[in-house]
Amino acid sequence: MAAFPLNVISMVENVLHKYDERLDQRLDERLSDTHFASRKAKEASLRRNEAAKWLRNMVGTVGGRDLPAEPSEEDFMAALRNGIILCSALNKIQPGAVPKVVEAPSDADVLPDGKALSVYQYFENVRNFLVALERLGLPTFETSDLEQGGISSRVVNCILALKSYNEGKLITNGLWRYGGNVRASNLIKPVMSKDPEPLKESFSSANSDPSHEHCEEVRHLSGDPMSSLNTLVHEFFRDKKQEDIPALIESFLGKVMEEFQNRMLIQQETVCFTLDFNLLSATSCTALKIHTYDRSIIKMVDNEDVEAKQEKCDNVKYNAGEEKERIQLLKQQQLVEQHKESIQELKSMVYQTKTGMEFLQKKHQEEIIHLGKQLHSIASAASGYQRILEENRKLYNQVQDLKGNIRVYCRVRPCHHNQTSVSNIDEGSISLIIPSKNGKDGKKTFTFNRCFGPNVTQAEVFADTQPLIRSVLDGYNVCIFAYGQTGSGKTHTMSGPNNPTEETVGVNYRALRDLFLISEQRKDTIHYDIRVQMLEIYNETVRDLLSTDEIRNSSLNGINVPDANLVPVQSTADVLSLMDLGFKNRAVSATAMNDRSSRSHSCLTVHVHGKDLTSGKTIRGSIHLVDLAGSERVDKSEVTGDRLKEAQHINKSLAALGDVISSLAQKQQHIPYRNSKLTQLLQDSLGGQAKTLMFVHIAPEQDALVESISTLKFAERVSTIELGAAKVNKDSADVKELKEQIANLKAALAQKDEEAEQFQHPPSSKSDLPVLKSQLSSTTVSSKSGSRKIPRDDSASSLEV
Numbered sequence: 100m101a102a103f104p105l106n107v108i109s110m111v112e113n114v115l116h117k118y119d120e121r122l123d124q125r126l127d128e129r130l131s132d133t134h135f136a137s138r139k140a141k142e143a144s145l146r147r148n149e150a151a152k153w154l155r156n157m158v159g160t161v162g163g164r165d166l167p168a169e170p171s172e173e174d175f176m177a178a179l180r181n182g183i184i185l186c187s188a189l190n191k192i193q194p195g196a197v198p199k200v201v202e203a204p205s206d207a208d209v210l211p212d213g214k215a216l217s218v219y220q221y222f223e224n225v226r227n228f229l230v231a232l233e234r235l236g237l238p239t240f241e242t243s244d245l246e247q248g249g250i251s252s253r254v255v256n257c258i259l260a261l262k263s264y265n266e267g268k269l270i271t272n273g274l275w276r277y278g279g280n281v282r283a284s285n286l287i288k289p290v291m292s293k294d295p296e297p298l299k300e301s302f303s304s305a306n307s308d309p310s311h312e313h314c315e316e317v318r319h320l321s322g323d324p325m326s327s328l329n330t331l332v333h334e335f336f337r338d339k340k341q342e343d344i345p346a347l348i349e350s351f352l353g354k355v356m357e358e359f360q361n362r363m364l365i366q367q368e369t370v371c372f373t374l375d376f377n378l379l380s381a382t383s384c385t386a387l388k389i390h391t392y393d394r395s396i397i398k399m400v401d402n403e404d405v406e407a408k409q410e411k412c413d414n415v416k417y418n419a420g421e422e423k424e425r426i427q428l429l430k431q432q433q434l435v436e437q438h439k440e441s442i443q444e445l446k447s448m449v450y451q452t453k454t455g456m457e458f459l460q461k462k463h464q465e466e467i468i469h470l471g472k473q474l475h476s477i478a479s480a481a482s483g484y485q486r487i488l489e490e491n492r493k494l495y496n497q498v499q500d501l502k503g504n505i506r507v508y509c510r511v512r513p514c515h516h517n518q519t520s521v522s523n524i525d526e527g528s529i530s531l532i533i534p535s536k537n538g539k540d541g542k543k544t545f546t547f548n549r550c551f552g553p554n555v556t557q558a559e560v561f562a563d564t565q566p567l568i569r570s571v572l573d574g575y576n577v578c579i580f581a582y583g584q585t586g587s588g589k590t591h592t593m594s595g596p597n598n599p600t601e602e603t604v605g606v607n608y609r610a611l612r613d614l615f616l617i618s619e620q621r622k623d624t625i626h627y628d629i630r631v632q633m634l635e636i637y638n639e640t641v642r643d644l645l646s647t648d649e650i651r652n653s654s655l656n657g658i659n660v661p662d663a664n665l666v667p668v669q670s671t672a673d674v675l676s677l678m679d680l681g682f683k684n685r686a687v688s689a690t691a692m693n694d695r696s697s698r699s700h701s702c703l704t705v706h707v708h709g710k711d712l713t714s715g716k717t718i719r720g721s722i723h724l725v726d727l728a729g730s731e732r733v734d735k736s737e738v739t740g741d742r743l744k745e746a747q748h749i750n751k752s753l754a755a756l757g758d759v760i761s762s763l764a765q766k767q768q769h770i771p772y773r774n775s776k777l778t779q780l781l782q783d784s785l786g787g788q789a790k791t792l793m794f795v796h797i798a799p800e801q802d803a804l805v806e807s808i809s810t811l812k813f814a815e816r817v818s819t820i821e822l823g824a825a826k827v828n829k830d831s832a833d834v835k836e837l838k839e840q841i842a843n844l845k846a847a848l849a850q851k852d853e854e855a856e857q858f859q860h861p862p863s864s865k866s867d868l869p870v871l872k873s874q875l876s877s878t879t880v881s882s883k884s885g886s887r888k889i890p891r892d893d894s895a896s897s898l899e900v
């Protein structure tokens with residue numbers, strides 16, 4: 100039984116070691132992170148350095164080789180591998196512990212195969228060292244731990260235990276006990292045994308160990324600190340039966356493990372607490388060390404002197420200071436790590452934001468392109484809308500053409516002073532402000548085919564008139580006349596201002612220019628004969644403005660003034676010089692209201708006779724460009740005498756025009772064309788199958804409001820007149836042939852007349868001739884002028900000039 104204790108201790112250590120490993124493993128699992136691993140490695144290197152330092156102090160240079168102060172794990176193991184340093188250190192502490200140390204060979208002794216000697220040394224020295232340690236009850240290690248891949252921490256633990264043993268020996272003067280409460284290092288790291296065999300095997304091996312008695316003996320002799328535990332165990336098992344021992348050991352170990360668990364729990368809690376402050380293993384070790392040292396010191400107080408205690412305290416404080424520095428360093432490192440992590444996070448946020456921005460930019464670009472496309476389609480839809488509006492207007496005009504209504508365009512000249520009576524003008528309507536006595540101004544709106552404001556140019560006004568000019572060359576009768584009170588802009592529209600420029604020239608000039616342009620374009624297919632007539636109606640008398648001589652009354656041209664001069668023209672310039680002549684002849688006199696006011700109605704008529712060069716068909720068209728005299732209120736114009744008479748005539752003729760228009764509007768049977776020369780002149784254009792356009796003019800000044808309203812009312816009535824669809828004045832080939840036959844007959848008849856006159860003096864049958872002449876008179880073509888008289892409706896009797 101006496102042989103058991105050592106092996107029991109060893110077994111206890113094995114069990115504790117296993118248990119400790121399990122605890123470590125659990126802790127490692129809980130604390131498994133890279134920081135912990137690195138700190139563990141640091142801790143191991145510190146411990147290794149501590150062991151190396153102590154060995155250097157103890158043995159100095161061995162075999163000419165110096166152990167490095169801070170060796171790497173590999174260097175450390177290599178230095179200890181031959182066991183010389185270890186044995187030397189142990190012999191210094193416990194002289195003779197290793198009786199024979201195989202020294203390192205000198206260079207000369209080195210065998211060619213140096214490895215063989217090295218293995219021998221290693222085996223002998225290390226084995227002896229471990230046996231000696233075992234005898235001292237100190238933790239040992241496996242010989243293989245000194246090899247590469249061995250557990251170096253066991254070796255370090257062993258050396259540090261030896262160091263503690265030495266220190267304890269010094270302090271307690273040889274009474275230091277390894278193990279029990281005072282074995283500080285055991286609390287930090289439980290002692291490792293070289294032999295973790297199962298319990299039963301340990302027993303049997305312990306039983307068969309022949310050296311146990313010797314060990315016991317040595318322990319007693321050397322004052323071995325294990326002796327008390329051994330004695331205790333020995334005493335405990337002395338009276339026990341052999342077969343009960345395993346059960347007893349197990350119960351004993353159970354108690355030991357319970358105690359160990361409690362201690363480990365404290366360690367674990369300390370580690371966890373330290374973890375909470377992110378100061379992992381270093382702090383826990385430090386805390387445990389301090390705690391252990393403190394406990395050691397407290398225990399030592401009873402037996403040790405104050406000096407030793409003080410030294411220990413200093414040691415502890417020094418260690419604590421070092422640990423504090425280390426903790427601070429770790430804290431800083433951790434802060435740096437945290438900052439690095441934050442920077443990393445920020446970087447990833449910046450990257451994400453950048454990516455987001457790029458995505459948004461891309462999306463915005465796509466949206467802009469999409470919007471651009473939409474805008475484009477809206478713009479084209481808008482232009483399409485404008486085009487449709489324009490087409491609508493044209494269609495409306497075409498409908499008007501088909502219905503034969505007189506087209507009415509309203510034009511407002513610029514206001515001569517600030518107060519205007521016109522509130523609004525848009526494309527088809529004009530609104531006038533109607534002041535009322537109660538201060539609430541009213542508004543009256545009039546609708547026409549087109550309305551032109553004060554800023555509309557001459558070209559824009561003519562643009563809507565242009566298609567009518569083409570119609571003249573296609574064989575239609577067209578009448579454009581300007582109506583409005585005196586000074587409202589009639590002459591400006593029809594002729595332009597005094598000394599007109601290319602931009603300001605009026606409808607007359609533009610119409611004629613177009614006529615010549617189109618006739619020139621068609622000259623290869625149609626030959627046009629264009630003649631101009633210029634008349635005025637002054638005080639109910641029709642005057643030929645193109646004749647300075649007496650006006651002949653001989654030509655019959657299918658117009659209402661057959662005897663007026665019809666002057667052939669080749670170009671616009673010809674027409675302009677004729678117009679000059681006509682204006683000079685026109686009766687113009689100054690009035691208080693408008694010093695350019697013409698006191699007569701003027702009418703420029705262009706007759707077009709076209710002959711198709713291939714078919715021989717002929718067409719006749721004409722255009723009347725009429726500038727009516729201005730209506731005026733006699734009382735307002737302050738005229739007397741002749742001027743009063745002129746004004747009365749003008750008003751009378753305009754009233755007659757109004758009557759004709761209202762009769763036409765009411766579709767009456769009898770239309771009073773004959774009531775004035777003006778209505779007679781315009782008869783074809785008002786009631787016939789012509790295309791008629793009236794420019795109604797408004798003076799926007801407020802004092803002209805009454806005239807403006809009556810003018811616009813009159814114009815509205817005019818716009819309702821249906822003329823019937825316009826017809827082309829075309830002669831068919833048959834009619835043409837008949838006309839030629841008539842001409843031939845006429846010539847033959849004239850010839851016969853002459854012959855008869857020659858043979859019969861005085862002719863007895865002369866009375867027949869007038870009858871024949873009268874029968875033919877309506878179809879006679881003047882050989883001088885080349886014009887013809889077309890049979891006419893009774894109501895459209897010719898005007899006398």
Ligand SMILES: Nc1ncnc2c1ncn2[C@@H]1O[C@H](COP(=O)(O)OP(=O)(O)OP(=O)(O)O)[C@@H](O)[C@H]1O
Binds near residue numbers: 693697728
């Ligand atoms: N649209 C316009 N733009 C600029 N000036 C204009 C316009 N219409 C008329 N005027 C000017 O107003 C004045 C009167 O115009 P205009 O002589 O044409 O009137 P009118 O109706 O012919 O007069 P009257 O009936 O007495 O002959 C002229 O000086 C003319 O230049």
